Every structure is written in structure tokens, then in C-alpha cells.
Amino acid sequence: MENEINIKNIDTKKRSSMEVTIFLLITFGMSIFFGVLIYLNIYNNVSIIALFMMLVPATGVAFAKELKTKNKNPTHVLHYLLIGNFVLSLCMIILRILGIVSDDAINALIGLITPLISIMILFYSWYKCPNLDPFANVKKVVAPILIFLFISIIGLIVMSKGKNINYTDLITDIFLILPNLVSQSILFFGEEYGWREFLQPVLQKKFGKRIGVILLGIIWQSWHIPFYFPDINWNIKMLLLRFCYLIALSILMGYIYMRSHNVWMCALVHLINNTIFGYLSNNSSDIYLGFLALSFVLSLFIFSKEYDKNQNCFNNEVNPPC
Template sequence: MITRLERKQMKIFFIVLIITTFILGLSLRWAYILKDNMTITNLVAVQMLIPAISVMIAELKTEKHEDILFTFNFLFTIFTMFSYIILMLGLLFQNEIFNMIFGISSAIFHLLLITIYFKESILVREERLYTFTNSRKSIFFIILFVFLFALRSFMAFFFNRDEFFNMINNINILLFLILFLNYFFSFYFFFGEELGWRYFLQPKLQKIFGKRIGVIILGVIWGVWHIFISLYYYSPDTFLYQVLIQVFFCIAMSIFMGMCYMETENIWLCVIIHYLNNNLAGMVSGGEIANKVISLNDTIDAIIINLIFFGIFIFAKSYRKVKKV
């Protein structure tokens, strides 16, 4: 049974989430009209921070926090606001230097967060925020995800010979090395989403609707939340097909990642899987993830293949247990 406090937190969370996402969506439209592709990409990254900000504001309004956690939340919020303002100034003055400032400040902020994490052990106070909670299970799920992602990619491209060989050519050792190193300079974007979706919202929705329906509803919310990104970044010319793919993909991934989170209670596992999914998708596609033109057949194929490889885990043992999260 969900508590009054949790209901209040959810209300604040959704109010902040909807308002800030809408404001950022208008900014994406502005950048799209100006054909400023770099700023669009950076605004997409900033949107990933919105779920975490929504959680932090909801908890700040309803709970008391230790000083160090307040400092962490404060820095996270300040950097998000700073990033948005910098990118808006870039649009206003049409100067690429603001995108450079965003990139440099992002790297600095990552190093600052890593320093706070290891020096103050800020996130160790609660197990679900501790990096090494259920580490063996977490490693297993990371390996499982990479295997499923690779198998899904081969299946998706196998019947298109040109696309299949393009995918093979796009994969190399150097990219995997960069993939590993880049995590430490981009993880907080994925933390921004996962703190909202898996850590905060999933347990509450599962308490209200049950384990299976809860993660499916979460997947729909997560998918619809991408609506401005789909319209102005992923596929402006075939927007409706992209939205359909996004919603069903998020449902499938919510099922898989929901299982991972219930089994480990380690939010950083979900951060890593989210990071791997986005970046591996960029690798196998040769970096072409924006401005895609999608057909009806592409849409149907993507929905089916994602539900097969990741949605199938709705039948996993984690969802059959009587005890709710």
C-alpha cells in the first residue's frame, strides 16, 4: 500500500516533470527551427537530468536530508540550470562557444561528482544508491544485456545485407575503449533518468498497480516523455512511427530493467545498462541516431523484436513473486 507521503511526492514529481519537459521541448523546437544540431543534441542530454531534478524537488519538499546529500542535490540542480541557461544563450546569440562551455563544464561536473562520491561516500547511506550493492548479480545482468543487445542487433540487420555489413564495420576495439572511458564523463545524464524512473517511480507504481502493470505503465510514461525528442531529434519527418517505436521500446526496457532493479536494488546497474544501450546503439548505427526516416515496416519490426528480446522478461521469476516491491 502506498503511503500519503509517497502520493504527495509523486504529485510533486509529475508536476515538475511535466512543466520542465514542456519548457525544454519549446527550447528544442527553437533549436530545430534554427537548424542548430549541436544545441539540439545537448538539450536532449539536459532533458535526461529532468527526472532526477523532479525527484530531488519532491523529496526536498517532503523530507529532511543530511547536509552532504543536500549539497549533492543542490550541485546537481545548479548544474542542470546552468547547462540550460548556457544552451539558451547559445541559441540567442548563435555562437558555438556556448556549446563548448557546456561540454567543458559537463566534464568538470562529472569529476566533481566522482570526487564527492568517493570522498564523502554520499550515496552509501542507502543501499540502492551504493555502487556495489549485489555486485555479482549486477555483473551478470550487464553481461546478459550486452548479449541480448548483440543478438537483437544481428537479428535486426541480418536480413538486410548492406546494413549488416555496415554494422560489422562500425564495431572496433577502439570504440569499446572509448565507450568505457566516456562513461565517467557522461554517467550523470543516465543517473538523471534512472533516479526518476527506476529508483523513484517504479516501486511506487508497482505498489499501486502490481509488479507487471506497474512497469508497463512506467514504460508508457517513459516513452511518451520522449515525445519532443522524437519530434525534433530522432525522426522529425516520421514522428508518429518514432513515437510508437519509442513507447514500445521503453515498455520492453522497463520490463527488463525493472527485473534487474528488483533483483539487485542497485540503481547504478540500471544507469550502466541505460548508458550501454544508448551508446552501443550509436556504435552499431555508425552514429546515425538522429533525423531518421522510418517506414511502417520498420516500426512493426522494431516493436516485435524489442518485445521478443526484452519484453519477454515480464514472465521472469521476479514478476511472479507474491511479495511486492
């Protein structure tokens, strides 16, 4: 009996390692592939590529789970929705590179498919996947999410010196955050299902909660680097600042994930971040100081009890099924 248990544990570890390998190969493989296309000016519509790349981490998880094992959990359907959307989007970009379709056609498809798939995934997660329930433990993380929203708005105003901001649009976008989470969930869930739901527990179990989440922030930012190729005059200070900020943001999201076990709340934070800081439009010294200050504040969450060694933040497994 003991030998059987040991063999089972070894098989589980091998399967987990293989899943992580497949996930990283897909996520970074696609990042490097599109980075090369951008660098060689084969296809450099960064806005379309960025939207596509937001689908990749979740698709990496889906391929990793479905290729190695016969998934009998409800996530099986979810994974094939993710894979199908990924393949369709990739085919459209390939057709664009070949000159068969236009960017306008891709944008039209995005406008049509994204809300449809987003609502399907959100509803299916709620209806069939208890561990992906969008409403699970929401009350536990309302306060830190609102704090993040507040300090992000203050940071935006300070860094922009209150100029070049259309406050009517900003207020409108803030009120549209929750509706946008519904209509664009495939994009933000697409990243967070990969980084927070899948990779964070793996890294934290292997390296500890604090080191694991810091490594996740480094990996997350490294994945973004090929998208900077259009800027031939790289700003090293800004690149380092991005590492600091995404590590700090990973600490906050890690806290929210461990506290709520709800990856949708991480997707919400991601959406808030993109919504607020999408209004920044310059590289002044105020931005450097502002993001350093914001990074410092967010990093303080690493001292919360959720990051304590003895605090159990996992649901029995590295990647609990639905």
C-alpha cells in the same frame, strides 16, 4: 496510539503523493518547455537539449524531496549536487538562447563539468549512501546485463545487415562502457534515479509490479515525445515501436532493479543501450522487425520471480533513505 499511527500513515501518503506530483511537474514541464522551443525553432540543438534532459528526472526527485521535508539523510548533499548541476546547465542554455554564449561554449562546459560531477556523485553514493552503493548486489545481475549486451550487439548487426558499422569503433566503445559510466554517470544516473529508483516503486506499489513497470515504460517514452519535434514528418510506426521497446526495456530494468536494489546497474543498461544502438542509422523494415523481436525477448523478464506478487522487492519504504 492507533490514531497517531493512522495520522502518521496519512501524512506519509500525502507527502509521497506531493513528491510524485512535484517530480512529474518538473520532468514533464521541462520536456514540454524544450519541446516548444524546438518546435518554434527558438533553440533546436537537440544533442545539447537531450544531454540536459537526462539530468531532469533526478533533479525532479531532488526538488521533490528537499522542498517538502527537511531531509536529514546523506541524500541531502547528493540532491543539492544534482540541483546545482541542473541550474548551471539551464542557465547556460538560457544564455545561449539570448545569444550571449555559443553552443561550443556549452559543449566545452559539458566536457569539463560532466566528468567532475559524475565522479563526485559516484564516489559520494558509494561512501555515504548505502542504498545507492554502486557495487551492491552486482553479482546478482551480471548475467542479465551481459545477455542484454550480447543480444543488443546481435540485433545491431542483423538490423544493419552488417553494413555501415565501424567495428573498430564499436568494439572500442564496448570496452569503454564502464569507464564512460564513471565519467558520464550524472547523465545516466540522472535518468534512472528518477525513473527506476523513485517512480518505479511508487507505481508498482499502487498498480502491482507488472502493470506498474508497464506504466513506467509508457510514461518514460511519453516524456521523450517532445524531442521528436524536429522531424516534421513523424513516423507513426517508429513512434509506436519506441513505445514497445521502452516498455520492454523498462521490464528488463525493473527486473534488474528489483533483483539488485542497485540503480547504477540500471544506469549501466541504459548506457549499453545508447552505446550499441547509437550505431543504427536508417529506418528500414529490418529495424522494425529487429526491435520488435528484441522487445519480445526483453519482455519475457516480466515472467521472472521478481515480478511475482509475493516476492518482496522493496526496502521497507517506497523510497528508502540512504
